[in-house]
Amino acid sequence: MLDSSLPYTRRQFLNRSLVLISTIGTAPAFLSRSSLLLAAPAPASALAAGNVPGKDEGRILVVVQLSGGNDGLNTVIPCGFPAYYKLRPGIAVPEKQVLMLDDSSGGGIGIHPNMTALFEMIGNKRAAIIQGVGYPNPNHSHFASMDIWHSGVNLDEDQPVRAPHGTGWIGRALDSSPLKSDVCMDCIAIGSEAPPATRGRIVQPVAFERSDMFRWAGDSDEQLDAIYEQLQNEPADLAPSDSAAAFVFRTAMDAQVASDKVRKAVGRKNETTLPRSDLGRQLAAVANMIRAELPTRVYYVAMGGFDTHANQTGRQPNLLRDFSEAMAAFYRELDATGNGSRVVSVAFSEFGRRAAQNASQGTDHGEAGPVFIFGDHLALDITSGGGCGLIGQHPALDKLNDGNLAYQTDFRSVYSELLTNWMQLDAKAALGRAYPPLKLIRD
């Protein structure tokens, strides 16, 4: 990792990249650029892997974290089951308001009425819901359960893989890929702190809360900035033994390039109007970065507020609306810039909530919950009820696990599918063992 390629300046670098882009024609910029600039050529098989007939190249994964533990039972609502209304006399959603997805006999499952935008996307076969996702020996602590979803490792399992030490499923998957961005921009996370999921041993995410903070703060003074830039250039006579300095100079250069690219991309106006919600703003930035062909394969965003212990009906419905509308607007924007089919998105929460409501018109920490998936490549023919948008069965209300919905799909099978069949990355390397991929992505 301390190897540093030839010294180069920020401007030389930017110029070189432009030349390459212009010679490449229609190939997605990040693939070609990476393969051309890699010190050692990537194996042909790896290069070919991103190029599957019938599928768009330059595939991108967007991960949406719903922090706090979304109440899955008031999101994907089993309104056809009387037990639902018994468990939640004060906060249940009336059956006639539910946006019905599956009204087959013995069914009666729909989504919250505030999610009309999601309902429409499901109708257009552009979104689906995986029901009852969780893991064995669930942990009810926000921190601990979030750690498990990020790392992909639950140390309370019977035979856990080795402790992940701060790395996560996305970081490790990107670590194992021969195609890496030459400026360390494989993954971008919006947020002040890099999410553990995105950290690898080699690949580190670019993380920023606001793109205008992703820079040296002294750069507003032109004279100062000019000297600053000069000082970031690696001196030609650096001692060969000084690998530490070479590494910092190289990283400083990468940071400069990434900062320039990100701020230029995000500073542009979107083609369409995205909601001004927290998630809407983040996805507006992501859409712009995708449009600018950043050498980035995974984007990570998050919205919070789902920890609804009290007066849930005053809060969760707004969050569900924000989520659903932001996702729909994100895909409208991607379509408008011709990137709609390059992006699969997945949204998860660290746990679902208890099946029964509590005494404060809220719900406490629970277990299994729904996971949302978005994109043009969903294999919806395998969903139950013939393409109603629901994957798997709703967790049974009469078979609760000490008051909690039992999981039926391990979240790592969702990761495995996204890594293997969408990103064409090594899921086993990322997760420490093989989890059977769900069949979600169409061939």
Added chain:
Amino acid sequence: MDKSLAPLPDADFGRPQARHLLRRTCFGATDWEVDQLVGLGTLGAVDRILAQLDAPDDWPDPDVDPDIIAPPTPEQRAMYVKARQDNDEQSLESLRRLQLIARQNDQQMIESMRRWQLRRFAGSTTPLRENLVLLWHDHFATRHRDIRDAFLLYQQNQLFRQHAADFAALARAIVHDPAMLRFLNNDRNVKRKPNENLARELMELFTLGEGNYTERDIREGARALTGYHVRDNDFVFEQRDHDDGRKTILGQTADFDGDSFVKLLLEQQACPRFVAGKIYKHFAFASDAPASRVVVERLARLIRQHQYDLRPVLRIFFAGRHFYDSDVVGRQFKSPVALVAGTIRSLDLPPRDVELLTNGLRLMGQVLFDPPSVAGWDGGPMWINTSTLFVRQNTAIYLVTGKYPSGDKPKLDQSDFDLTLSPALAEADSSAVSSNSSAIVDHYVNLLLGEHIPTARRAPLVTFLDKAGTQSQDLVQLLLLITAMPEYQLC
């Protein structure tokens, strides 16, 4: 690279060497502190620093509450059992609420401990001892996230300080430390169902290192540690959970308990070598160069000879020629703590808003009392990536100017600078050097980066000052440029 541990001749111990010594052992120092050491000669200077280890405690305790997380009272327990039986949602709810409040208070306590420890790193009169506390926190890494009882971590922190230079005492104490016992699940290690977690990490990460024990040693070691439990804030030995049968560990058969197991580990050849490697990495740098390996081997011999009393070992290490070799100076990646504490100490800055600084540490990847895992922080080049680099540079801007460049106010103009910032600056400002750009640049580059920085790297800064002037605000800008140089990430 010079691999000798013979003391650097006094004639060779000048300002650059004193500065390097202070930076590596005490996070950083002002010119005044550097000058205090120069006349003492190499061993005299080292002894002056090592005297900190025997100095009395200089810092007030943090505001801690031993009962921040208390076990439920018998009444609460009875109330809970009854509420569960009766399906009494109301009572369960109020119990849950009590638990939630306790958790929130605990969270506040650990956050105030983070501020307290960072202030202490930056302001202590015994920074070497605090530096060793940081080393042991990294070595015996324990996470608040998992044990969620800040008071236990306070006790552990005191333990590291108390035995800062005595590894044998630390190793013996750690198997009695409630935070560690809880973190590695030894409170669930019982005769009828041993839990191997502590036994494994004790050998792999705390004393011997991988490859110096077998899986069987772990199983047998776990049996020795059975019954080493925790009651509220205290260690307790549960005789009925302890397996007092014979165990064979590392080829020795006896009726080991936790204490004799640790004693056996300390007797292994691998242990001094493992500890020497940690000390070398912390104070010199991460290196597997042949010379480094030789030095680690020599340190290991000294550790064995002095039975884990680290004072004489550190004395020889810090005075030895190897420590001052040009391939050692300026080659260590600063940890976030070293970056913040070092900037404050070198420029003699006011403490600023410590909450903002602990948040900065989080963004730089070093949350005190929450290392990423029992293996501690990766350290070295892992501190530096495209995101943390800007945070590190901008934290230095905040420290120097006192103004945090928030998104609402991205533009730094002169009215943002805190010009009353430090005696060091005021001194340079009014001193004879103040009219000469290159003298000013040398002064600050030496102070912040070191004498080893070549002239060519100083030249752009001289050009800047020539154009800008030498008023206070120009000097502040000069500091912003120096702290943004890639070399500032190293020491």
